[in-house]
Amino acid sequence: MIGKRLRFETSHSTEFVDITDRLRDEVHRSGLKIGRVHLQSLHTTVGLAINENEPLLIRDFESLLERLAPVGASYQHDDFARRIDVALDEPVNGHAHCRQILLTGFATLLVEDGELVLGRWQSVFAVELDGPRHRELALQLDGEFGTSSLSPSGEQSVVPSSMRLAHRARERGEERRTEAGLAPELVELELSRQLLVDPEPVSAPMRRLVEAGGKRLRPKLVQLTAGIGPRSEPLRAAALAAAVELLHNATLIHDDYVDESTHRRGRPTVAAAEGPERAVAVGDYYFAKATRLIAEIGNRSVTSTIAEALEAVCASQIDDVALRGAYPGDRDSYLRVVRGKTAALFAAACASGALLSEAGPEIVDALRRYGDLLGVAFQMADDMVDFSPSSGKPVGLDIRQRVLSLPLIYAAEDRTVGPEVRRLLAGSLGDAEVGRVAELVTISGALTRVRGEAEALVDAAVHELETIELDGLRPTLISLARSAVDRIA
Amino acid sequence: MAIQVVERDLERLHQLWEDGLSEAYRSYLEAVDGFEPSAQPRLALAAALVEVGVRLQGLGGRAAAPPSLLMGDLCLARASRLLADAAPQSIQVAFARAIEEMSSAAAAEQTAPHTRELLLRAFEAR
Numbered sequence: 001m002i003g004k005r006l007r008f009e010t011s012h013s014t015e016f017v018d019i020t021d022r023l024r025d026e027v028h029r030s031g032l033k034i035g036r037v038h039l040q041s042l043h044t045t046v047g048l049a050i051n052e053n054e055p056l057l058i059r060d061f062e063s064l065l066e067r068l069a070p071v072g073a074s075y076q077h078d079d080f081a082r083r084i085d086v087a088l089d090e091p092v093n094g095h096a097h098c099r100q101i102l103l104t105g106f107a108t109l110l111v112e113d114g115e116l117v118l119g120r121w122q123s124v125f126a127v128e129l130d131g132p133r134h135r136e137l138a139l140q141l142d143g144e145f146g147t148s149s150l151s152p153s154g155e156q157s158v159v160p161s162s163m164r165l166a167h168r169a170r171e172r173g174e175e176r177r178t179e180a181g182l183a184p185e186l187v188e189l190e191l192s193r194q195l196l197v198d199p200e201p202v203s204a205p206m207r208r209l210v211e212a213g214g215k216r217l218r219p220k221l222v223q224l225t226a227g228i229g230p231r232s233e234p235l236r237a238a239a240l241a242a243a244v245e246l247l248h249n250a251t252l253i254h255d256d257y258v259d260e261s262t263h264r265r266g267r268p269t270v271a272a273a274e275g276p277e278r279a280v281a282v283g284d285y286y287f288a289k290a291t292r293l294i295a296e297i298g299n300r301s302v303t304s305t306i307a308e309a310l311e312a313v314c315a316s317q318i319d320d321v322a323l324r325g326a327y328p329g330d331r332d333s334y335l336r337v338v339r340g341k342t343a344a345l346f347a348a349a350c351a352s353g354a355l356l357s358e359a360g361p362e363i364v365d366a367l368r369r370y371g372d373l374l375g376v377a378f379q380m381a382d383d384m385v386d387f388s389p390s391s392g393k394p395v396g397l398d399i400r401q402r403v404l405s406l407p408l409i410y411a412a413e414d415r416t417v418g419p420e421v422r423r424l425l426a427g428s429l430g431d432a433e434v435g436r437v438a439e440l441v442t443i444s445g446a447l448t449r450v451r452g453e454a455e456a457l458v459d460a461a462v463h464e465l466e467t468i469e470l471d472g473l474r475p476t477l478i479s480l481a482r483s484a485v486d487r488i489a
Numbered sequence: 490m491a492i493q494v495v496e497r498d499l500e501r502l503h504q505l506w507e508d509g510l511s512e513a514y515r516s517y518l519e520a521v522d523g524f525e526p527s528a529q530p531r532l533a534l535a536a537a538l539v540e541v542g543v544r545l546q547g548l549g550g551r552a553a554a555p556p557s558l559l560m561g562d563l564c565l566a567r568a569s570r571l572l573a574d575a576a577p578q579s580i581q582v583a584f585a586r587a588i589e590e591m592s593s594a595a596a597a598e599q600t601a602p603h604t605r606e607l608l609l610r611a612f613e614a615r
Contacts, residue, residue, distance in 0.1 A: 201596035254562060258555040276552035281596035284548055284565070285589055291569050292585030295578055303581065307566070307573035314563040315501060321555060 001142040002030050010131035011208055016058045018266050020123045021213040024116055029185050033114050035143010040106040042138055045096040045130035047103025053123040055263045056394055069098040096130035103127055186238035187219045202285040205270040209249050212265035218349040219245045225353030225367050228471055232357050240356055243293035244349055250286035251313055253279050259401050302352045309348030316340025320404055327425055328408040337404055343375025366468045373461035378484040380406055380454040384447055387438055396434035410446035417444045454485045498534055513537035520612045531575040536608045538568035549595040583614035
């Protein structure tokens with residue numbers, strides 16, 4: 001049995017905080033193979049819920065709670081004249097307590113094959129009802145454990161134990177290393193450590209974005225490829241991986257302002273929550289900080305690789321916005337933008353990890369090509385998610401925001417539905433128009449075509465790995481590439 | 490000679506070069522006098538790009554409209570690449586710290602030191 005506490009900060013009075021990825025990380029880190037995760041709220045105004053992380057649905061939940069227990073209704077709990085021993089800072093929060101009993105304060109989740117057992121659209125939420133505050137959940141994991149990065153006492157001693165694990169694995173001559181053996185907690189710790197020392201006006205918005213989850217694909221690629229060459233140092237790899245993640249998030253903060261996005265990862269964007277001025281400043285701060293952290297690693301090839309990728313990202317973002325004048329554009333323009341905007345950082349993550357480990361140039365080049373192909377496939381998969389009703393994002397958001405999208409390009413070029421798609425896109429896009437465009441994209445077969453292309457790109461990415469020596473990493477890199485398009489299967 | 494070297498690094502930025510980037514560039518040439526001659530133009534351009542970039546973004550003032558912000562982002566990214574290619578580590582770090590100082594002040598709605606002062610000071614870090 002392992003006992004832990006899951007701590008987080010909320011930023012709104014009512015907030016659905018998706019903790020699924022953090023729970024998954026805890027399961028991976030513990031080595032729990034089959035068993036249960038028990039979760040308990042330690043507060044009377046924080047509930048738990050398992051449901052779909054879809055921004056509009058979350059607004060529905062919030063509206064429901066407001067209807068059932070409105071703020072400002074007459075709660076006896078808020079009548080301090082009648083209560084005994086009322087603390088000076090006692091909040092007026094009868095509504096929050098009443099809402100909490102409509103939810104649950106505890107949950108048990110099953111674990112099988114080392115993974116949380118959750119339905120495809122299920123996410124686990126801690127529901128803040130009286131925020132913003134610091135919050136804490138109690139967590140117990142019990143069952144059968146395999147290899148873990150926790151000490152036998154259950155106490156985390158992340159750095160030494162992960163390094164010991166890596167060392168033991170090498171001693172045993174284990175060839176095949178897995179994603180689970182990456183010590184992702186090193187990256188999370190490094191991210192937390194970096195955010196801890198930053199000024200609050202910049203760290204608070206970035207912390208919210210980082211803690212909201214994300215796939216962490218780029219840091220995973222850095223960590224994996226940093227284990228390939230003769231100089232494998234998990235701590236340096238984690239520092240680079242965390243910096244790459246910060247850089248990626250910095251670009252997202254500016255992108256969200258440019259795209260007028262209101263939500264990311266189920267939370268309000270920095271621009272929407274705190275205004276564009278703060279978004280510009282936070283993006284700049286973490287752009288600069290990430291480049292500094294990378295420079296401080298002291299490997300000039302790594303610094304140049306990431307800097308070149310960042311330049312490609314920014315240049316492509318300009319092209320992307322410019323192309324919106326001829327929306328939805330064409331395939332060639334799409335590929336040019338995506339290779340810069342998304343694939344460049346994937347490729348740089350792969351190459352920089354390998355460079356850090358002092359892998360040979362042929363390995364670095366092959367991994368760079370692998371990352372480039374994977375990045376394009378990943379973006380195509382992401383485009384398709386926009387047409388999935390159960391993706392966690394509102395259907396047609398890309399259409400509404402006129403974001404470059406390959407399925408839309410193909411639908412607009414289709415002989416049958418193309419004229420109507422183009423006519424709709426040329427006008428103003430309300431709910432009805434967006435819905436109709438999404439329908440036409442599905443009818444046109446564009447989604448099948450894009451899926452085929454994404455899968456072919458993944459095959460090509462895997463092919464890049466065939467001729468190089470990867471010290472047992474090939475299966476993991478293949479699996480990671482396949483998972484990039486699996487989400488659209 | 491210096492201008493010729495810089496030309497290769499001005500892709501997509503020619504209009505900016507006409508609109509004040511060249512002036513900022515020249516103002517930094519003196520500060521890079523002690524560096525390797527081949528690195529001097531790129532270092533001066535990096536500083537000029539940071540100065541012009543944060544101004545385009547509206548950092549510390551009213552946020553710029555998206556096209557201007559994105560051009561500012563490209564300026565910062567180009568500067569970062571130039572420094573990665575031509576500057577010693579200490580200068581790369583000092584430039585990053587200068588931007589951190591400006592942006593954290595902007596986020597806190599405080600007045601930041603003048604950009605040019607910060608960048609000239611960054612050149613002293615080598």
